[in-house]
Amino acid sequence: MNIGFIGLGNMGAPMAANLVQAGHTVKGFDTVGVTVEGVAPVTDVTAAVKNAEVVITMLPNGDILRAVASKAVPAMAKGATLVDCSTVDVESARAVADLAHKAGLLAVDAPVSGGIGGAAAGTLTFMAGGSVEAFATANPLFDIMGKKAVHCGGAGAGQAAKICNNMILGVTMIATCEAFALADKLDLDRQKMFDVVSTSSGYSWSMNAYCPAPGVGPQSPADNAYQPGFAAELMLKDLRLSQRAATSADADTPMGELAQEIYTAFVEHEGGLGKDFSAMLPRFNHRSRA
Numbered sequence: 001m002n003i004g005f006i007g008l009g010n011m012g013a014p015m016a017a018n019l020v021q022a023g024h025t026v027k028g029f030d031t032v033g034v035t036v037e038g039v040a041p042v043t044d045v046t047a048a049v050k051n052a053e054v055v056i057t058m059l060p061n062g063d064i065l066r067a068v069a070s071k072a073v074p075a076m077a078k079g080a081t082l083v084d085c086s087t088v089d090v091e092s093a094r095a096v097a098d099l100a101h102k103a104g105l106l107a108v109d110a111p112v113s114g115g116i117g118g119a120a121a122g123t124l125t126f127m128a129g130g131s132v133e134a135f136a137t138a139n140p141l142f143d144i145m146g147k148k149a150v151h152c153g154g155a156g157a158g159q160a161a162k163i164c165n166n167m168i169l170g171v172t173m174i175a176t177c178e179a180f181a182l183a184d185k186l187d188l189d190r191q192k193m194f195d196v197v198s199t200s201s202g203y204s205w206s207m208n209a210y211c212p213a214p215g216v217g218p219q220s221p222a223d224n225a226y227q228p229g230f231a232a233e234l235m236l237k238d239l240r241l242s243q244r245a246a247t248s249a250d251a252d253t254p255m256g257e258l259a260q261e262i263y264t265a266f267v268e269h270e271g272g273l274g275k276d277f278s279a280m281l282p283r284f285n286h287r288s289r290a
C-alpha cells in the first residue's frame, strides 16, 4: 500500500517504521526534519499525501490536526482514507471527518494506548471511530502497528473512548499515589502494600502494571527517576480534553475535574513538567494536609 505519514515524533516515527518493515511504501513529513529508516522524506503535506491510499497523522493536538487536514484533504486521491491517530478533542475529530467525507474520502479517528514502548513493539491498542468501510480499510494497518483495534462507533467515537480511558487513568494514578503516601505515614511497607492491593479490590493498571513506587512491582518509570514514559503534561492534556468534552456534553465528572486541577498544579507549579505522570507519588510525599 502507498501510505503518507504526517507527524514523525516519538510515536509516529516507530509506527511508520513498522509499516515499512511490513512491506508498505511510506512517505513521511514532519515540520522538524526527521529521518526514519525506510520512510521517504518529503518536504510538505501535499507531497506526503499525493497518490497515497491511506494517510496517517500523528500530531500534537486538534488545532494542528485541523491545519494539516485542511492541506491534506484537497490533495488526497478520491476514495483514499485519512486515519488520525493523534489524541485530540472530539469536535476536531468530527470536523476533520466531515471535511474528508465532503471531499469523497473515508476517515477514521484512531487514537492509541500503549505509549512509546507499544509504538516501537507494534503492540498499540487502537480505538477507532468511523464507518465500517473506513475501519475495514485501516484495520490491516492497525494489525501491523498494534495488537488490538476496537471499532467504537461513528466519527469521534475513538477519541471519546480514549479520553474516557485516560480520565480513569489520571484518577486511579492519583488515588494510587495518595494511598502510597498515606501508607508511608502509617509505617506500612510499600512492598507489602503492593502485595495486598495488587491482588485485592484496589488493584488497577496504575498499581499493577505501572506502579509509582520505585523498586516495587514490575519495571516502570518510577525505577528510572520518573523519566517519562507518559509525561505528566500529556496526562494533563488528556484530562483537559475529557473535561472539555464533559462540559460540552453536560456530563458530571467531579473526579476528572479534580484530577485535572491536581495535574495542573503539579505541571505548572510543583516541578512535574517533564516528569512521568507517576511522579505524583513524591509530590504527595512532600505534602501534608495543611
Ligand code: NAD
Pocket: 006, 007, 008, 009, 010, 011, 012, 029, 030, 031, 032, 058, 059, 060, 061, 064, 067, 068, 085, 086, 087, 088, 112, 113, 114, 115, 116, 229, 230, 231, 234
Ligand atoms: P511528539 O511531539 O513527539 O510528535 C508530534 C510530531 O508532530 C512532532 O515531531 C512535530 O514536529 C510534528 N508536527 C507538529 N506540527 C506539525 C505539522 N504541522 N506538520 C507535520 N508535523 C508536525 O508527540 P508524540 O508523543 O509522538 O504524540 C503524538 C500524539 O500521540 C499526541 O496527540 C499524543 O497525545 C498522542 N499519544 C502519545 C503517547 C505517548 O506516550 N507519547 C501515547 C498515546 C498517545
